[in-house]
Amino acid sequence: MKKYGYVRVSTRDQNIDRQMSAMLEIGIDKKKIFIDKLSGKDFNRPKYKQLVNRLTMGDELYIKSIDRLGRDYDEIIEQWRFLTKIKDVDIIVLDFPLLDTRNQVNGVTGKFIADLVLQILSYVAQIERENIRQRQMEGIKEAKIKGIQFGRPANDLPERFTEVYNLWKAKQISQREAGRLLNTNHVTFGRWVKRVEKLNK
Secondary structure: OOEEEEEEEOOOOOOOHHHHHHHHHOOOOHHHEEEEEOOOOOOOOHHHHHHHHHOOOOOEEEEOOHHHHOOOHHHHHHHHHHHHHHOOOEEEEOOOOOOEOOOOOOOOOHHHHHHHHHHHHHHHHHHHHHHHHHHHHHHHHHHHHOOOOOOOOHHHOOOOHHHHHHHHHOOOOOHHHHHHHOOOOHHHHHHHHHHHHHHOO
8 A cells, every 4th residue: 555645736836845744744755745836727737647647556645625626526536436346445644534436444335425525515516616607697687677788889890881781681681791891701790690699598
C-alpha cells in the first residue's frame, strides 16, 4: 500500500503551500504528490492522469478538499467510482472526514458511507445550480419589467438593415447578398437577424 497526494490550483500564479503542507504533515513522500495548475472543469489534466496510471489496488489517495479533485459533481462521482471500484484504491478527503473510503473502526464500510455522502453533496450542488438559474431568470424578468435592456442595443444595426432584412425575408436576395449590401458578411447579417427576431417575439 502506497500513499499518494493530489494537489490542484486553477492557475499557475495560485499558491499550493497550504495543500502541500497538509500532504507532508501526514507523511506523504514529496515524490508521490502530483500537482496540476489547471481548471477543475474536467479530468483531462496531465499530472492527474499520471497519478491514476501509478495507482494500484490498495493504495491511498489523499486530497485536501473535494473541489481540488474537480468542480463538476457528476464527473467527480464518475471518477470516484472508477478509482474506488475499478482501481480499488482508497480516497481520503482531509477537510471532510466522512469522505474516507477506508474501513472504519466501528466496522461500517467506509466506501459505503463516502459514496452516500458524495451522492448527497452532488444532489445539493445540483439543487443549488437550479436555484441560481431560477434566481437569474427571476432577476432578468424583474429587470425587463423595469425597462432594463440586456445585450447590445438594437439601434447599433446598420441604417439600411430593415430595408435589406425585408428583401431577404421576402426571398428576393440571399443572406450572403444581404451581408454585402450592409458592408458585412453573411454570418454577421445572420446574427443581426436572430437578435431582431428574438426581440420581436
